[in-house]
Amino acid sequence: MNAYARLKEKFSRIAVLDEAAAVLGWDAAAMMPAGGAAARGEQIAALAGLSHELLTASSIAEDLHSAEAPQDGWDEVNLEMMREAHLRATAIPTELVEAGSRANSACESIWRTARPNSDFAAVRPALEEVLNLTRQKAEILAEKLALTPYDALLTQYQRGIVAADVAPIFAEYEAFLRNALPEVEENQRRTPFEALPPGPYPASVQEILCRRLAQDAGLDFSHARLDRSAHPFCGGTPTDIRITTRYDEQDFCSALLGVLHETGHGLYEQNLPRLYMRQPVGAAAGMATHESQSLIVEMQAVRSDAYLSYLAPVLSEAFGAAITQGALKSRLRRVQRSFIRVEADELTYPAHVILRFRLEQAMISRELELRDLPQAWNEGLHALLGITPPDDRQGCLQDIHWYDGLFGYFPSYTLGAMAAAQLMAAARIALPQLDESLLAGDISGLIGWLAGNVHAKGSRFGFNALLTVATGEKLNPAAFRTHLLARYLPNRG
């Protein structure tokens, strides 16, 4: 066997261990009795440790040194990704990895109390430690990868786009939002609000409906499950997708849209190229790409006029209540300036991401001191949305990410939303009957197009390259703006 073939075997074994950990993670969230937590933590840590040992083994280094991959457009990318994964795993000294893990857990744990108390000072020293260690890691990686420290973090979540690409796109969006938001609010004030019937909407009925709509969207339940957990997610493995949600009997929308969002993630995983299963190049292309697949289903397809007009009578029949397309629109497209990212609508959501993108760059580069973070946060949000959080609980303490050592992750949300709009525009051109299909509740055509143009590509392309292959150009935020204007200012002309 040659070096590359050996590497493929080794990376396949690593992927199998990661699959095992994914199933155990799903079980921990959806099935495990509370008393199993301690043992489960050790099981998952042992698998992560073994996976890391395999990835950093000297035999891998030797094979990477001598391996040559076929130049078929896939295998050379695969080998390159193997090299980067090995480099990232070996670059950071073990002591720094361990110090980082400890600092993240300690900080996250303090944050859990600091947030409800709105007490940033209490968590600041722990966050300082997290940030210091993250910066050290970023600087080491930056040197090895010839990137800026922030980009070394950003690219670990999404290959193929760097902060210098993102910054002008975000600046442009800020300008767009400054004009569009007041207009949308004005338009919304003039539009009559239609309320949904008050419910209750039985969880069992919601569940049947969620399963049916996910299946209609193309999710193959001989390779998937839908269960309940406190925090909805899409986990499992490509041949065994595990989607979870929670049901609110006063509001069917959260579970329904949530499941369809996760279905977008699940379809991506189910349609990844089998030929490169368990190889780096056969995996999903990154967080932003993944988010584009959940958001194209949730935001582009399901919240479209056409699909909502299909959905209204389906929901009315399922719940035995009069649910109109108008009420669904009022509920699912309400724009509101808010302090909390996870409650934001699709128009203002990017403002929350832009704020975090700028602040985390400034923190990593030391331009922003942590003692100034709360003020910088509040000023930044005010500049973007014209509102100021009354306290840090609703400001810089709201998200877990930084306190758990995740820097460079936030941009993926908005890059994904923008990519989703761009992909939808391309799909509309390729599929002239797309809106007619959505009227009939049929998104299979769209999914088929995504399967061929995104899912089947695995990680062969980075973010901008993949968009270029699928849509003819790299990320162009114009499609997202066009989408927002069409949805929120339909009469603007």
Next chain:
Amino acid sequence: MNAYARLKEKFSRIAVLDEAAAVLGWDAAAMMPAGGAAARGEQIAALAGLSHELLTASSIAEDLHSAEAPQDGWDEVNLEMMREAHLRATAIPTELVEAGSRANSACESIWRTARPNSDFAAVRPALEEVLNLTRQKAEILAEKLALTPYDALLTQYQRGIVAADVAPIFAEYEAFLRNALPEVEENQRRTPFEALPPGPYPASVQEILCRRLAQDAGLDFSHARLDRSAHPFCGGTPTDIRITTRYDEQDFCSALLGVLHETGHGLYEQNLPRLYMRQPVGAAAGMATHESQSLIVEMQAVRSDAYLSYLAPVLSEAFGAAITQGALKSRLRRVQRSFIRVEADELTYPAHVILRFRLEQAMISRELELRDLPQAWNEGLHALLGITPPDDRQGCLQDIHWYDGLFGYFPSYTLGAMAAAQLMAAARIALPQLDESLLAGDISGLIGWLAGNVHAKGSRFGFNALLTVATGEKLNPAAFRTHLLARYLPNRG
């Protein structure tokens, strides 16, 4: 760190991987969509492979060579068990292990068709291969462990008892059965049969009841789950027990008794000594001991007059039907000579085990040729129970075990049943109020006694030594006979 401390760490890691595999195995049976099977097979195989690599590593051999354990009654046994586990894992050449796995899968797969067709000839060549490879492994282990080949197999399922101990006990039982069985049948004919109401018994009600009775028996559901699967079992890990069952709406007894049986297994695991968690000496003491814990709950406690008199009104209320203690006795204590082991009652069940025990010894020692197995089976069953299977489907093809390479496993069932009776007799002496408690449906006293005298001992003692510690003598089948006579011939005097 000294060699023994290092070994403890390594065996703990092996146990953690085995825990992960156990959860994945439960998931495969109870949760996994069918399409996940191929990937799951590879995940479990990878974990088994890693566990085997860790156990056979040269660093373990070195540490075993130099290690010294504290002489505290536990650690020296732990070290001895580590040595035996390593020896068993390294003794068999890899090619023989792999040939065995392949032969087992091939044979099992042919058996799945051969059994319904009652076609022993079709599976005979594959079974010959399984048997040859099993014999080779047994002979290698026998030499290393200074045991007979059959005992090398037997002791891998249960330490501390060998065929020479078992044979006279089984011979004695055969003689007992020859006299007792006709008498029991005669007595049964004279006893009026009370039928249970015809049902249906909703699965949802059965499930609530099963959960409640398992919990009353002491199963801690903050460390356990009850789910459904095609083949009931108790899996998971000591702090996260996973019991499964299936519900027959025409017959609530199979799920109810099944869950209480598995609860016995689960309680054993939950009560193992935490101080030696994930160490060989901290694990359950073997298959026969495990079976004694499920059977003491199912057969000794739950099928007792006292508990059934408690159960009848509980069931009547739950199902809204008149379920009497008499009807429960008629259903749960029916003695009937049958061809099929898994359908046998507790009096005739040992005959099925005795038959297999004798035949598998003869096969391993080459005294019995496979071509003569069907006839030997039929003659053997006739000698024990006076009935002859009409075909091999109901004869030597009925069980999967041999066709999957499991030789030496069957005796555990009956050794467990006998140990359960012996432990129950000892518990009755230690707990004078035991029968009174059972009348109130309370088996917690019994479980508490077992927790202290069996569960908390882990694997510190082999089978006979554990019974000696708990009851004052090694396995004495008299208690089982006394139990059977009291239950099935109460008027014999």
